[in-house]
Amino acid sequence: MSRHDELRAIALAEFAMAGFAATSLQRIADLAGMSKASVLYHFESKERLLAEIVNPALDDLDMLIVSIDQAGALRHSDFVERFVDLLLTHRQVVPLVINQGATLDDVPVMHRATLLMRRISELFRLASGSTLEKLRFGVAFGGVAYTLAAAERLGLNGEIPIDEVRSALLEILHDLLVPADPRIA
Amino acid sequence: MSRHDELRAIALAEFAMAGFAATSLQRIADLAGMSKASVLYHFESKERLLAEIVNPALDDLDMLIVSIDQAGALRHSDFVERFVDLLLTHRQVVPLVINQGATLDDVPVMHRATLLMRRISELFRLASGSTLEKLRFGVAFGGVAYTLAAAERLGLNGEIPIDEVRSALLEILHDLLVPADPRIA
DNA sequence: CAGAAACCTGGCCGATCGGTCAGTACGGTG
DNA sequence: CACCGTACTGACCGATCGGCCAGGTTTCTG
Numbered sequence: 001m002s003r004h005d006e007l008r009a010i011a012l013a014e015f016a017m018a019g020f021a022a023t024s025l026q027r028i029a030d031l032a033g034m035s036k037a038s039v040l041y042h043f044e045s046k047e048r049l050l051a052e053i054v055n056p057a058l059d060d061l062d063m064l065i066v067s068i069d070q071a072g073a074l075r076h077s078d079f080v081e082r083f084v085d086l087l088l089t090h091r092q093v094v095p096l097v098i099n100q101g102a103t104l105d106d107v108p109v110m111h112r113a114t115l116l117m118r119r120i121s122e123l124f125r126l127a128s129g130s131t132l133e134k135l136r137f138g139v140a141f142g143g144v145a146y147t148l149a150a151a152e153r154l155g156l157n158g159e160i161p162i163d164e165v166r167s168a169l170l171e172i173l174h175d176l177l178v179p180a181d182p183r184i185a
Numbered sequence: 186m187s188r189h190d191e192l193r194a195i196a197l198a199e200f201a202m203a204g205f206a207a208t209s210l211q212r213i214a215d216l217a218g219m220s221k222a223s224v225l226y227h228f229e230s231k232e233r234l235l236a237e238i239v240n241p242a243l244d245d246l247d248m249l250i251v252s253i254d255q256a257g258a259l260r261h262s263d264f265v266e267r268f269v270d271l272l273l274t275h276r277q278v279v280p281l282v283i284n285q286g287a288t289l290d291d292v293p294v295m296h297r298a299t300l301l302m303r304r305i306s307e308l309f310r311l312a313s314g315s316t317l318e319k320l321r322f323g324v325a326f327g328g329v330a331y332t333l334a335a336a337e338r339l340g341l342n343g344e345i346p347i348d349e350v351r352s353a354l355l356e357i358l359h360d361l362l363v364p365a366d367p368r369i370a
Numbered sequence: 371c372a373g374a375a376a377c378c379t380g381g382c383c384g385a386t387c388g389g390t391c392a393g394t395a396c397g398g399t400g
Numbered sequence: 401c402a403c404c405g406t407a408c409t410g411a412c413c414g415a416t417c418g419g420c421c422a423g424g425t426t427t428c429t430g
Binding site: 169 | 287319323361
Binding site: 024025026036040045046 | 386387388389390391
């Protein structure tokens, strides 16, 4: 792994655990065994470092949204499955966006995250459904994302195999979303 | 409303929206139309200000847990109803704890929040249930809490009457938790 | 009225933040 | 050899942070 990637991995772990604002470049440098100036040599700014960490996950989310738009309609289970896989793939980035997206919305890359999440909600026409439907989707996707984010903090899983988590999440989402918008069959 | 309470309300709104670390005492002072030194006259420190904001909600949560412990067992719907009411009552505090609890766990009042959340999860024996059960509870409670926290940010509700939100959340939680631990009937 | 108590302020402190810059070490490459 | 791009560093910068303090003002109270 290149020094560049190593720094990114260290920063991701720290950002996810302690938060972006609370993680100083000095701390990242210490963990990597180099000087703060060296970190800023690899990444021109702290925001840029955050962007390089978060953007790959957002790119995948963007692709998922685009593919749904192009299809016009999508089978419900297909979307749920792909969404869960996306969350699991970018497991470490999820807490970052979930827990600190609101706080860091003035940072471009986090604003992008907010916009993408809004598009996800619009995709399901949350704005036009009944209150019950809106909240059903909110609880479902928010709950899955937040559970992944808070998992190790509350000791909810940790040692559970990914496959098991995946199938359980799929079942839960299926239960929650079955009586949903019929446009997405 | 006393000047003291006014400051608390201003700080709560800012902490919830922008985050604790990102909200400076200077900004709170500006919004209240006074000097930073005056804010520190009313609250001896920034952490103390946070504690006075969060503790009332944690006190209520503590009381809920104690009453369940004393009862030995609790009807499922009773707990769910009381929990939802608690979240709705302290609606503004929820995003603070949810989004920034992990980041600020070294702050005593936030650590208290973490411990209480852990006790909630233990109450439902999340550690001994199946993976599916664990995640079901995680998604349910995390989802409800997070949905309230993210509500206005993503424009999911905002103008929906509280009563409607309340009944919808109760229905969703009921659906999710019905096939749950039989010890809490 | 006098004095205590509550309230508020500007100025200052040390610490830390993200970021800049000149300069050093070094492995290729002609 | 000279030259160059990459990697890295210590010293420094301005800004901002939470917090402290001496002292001024306002308000309550005997």
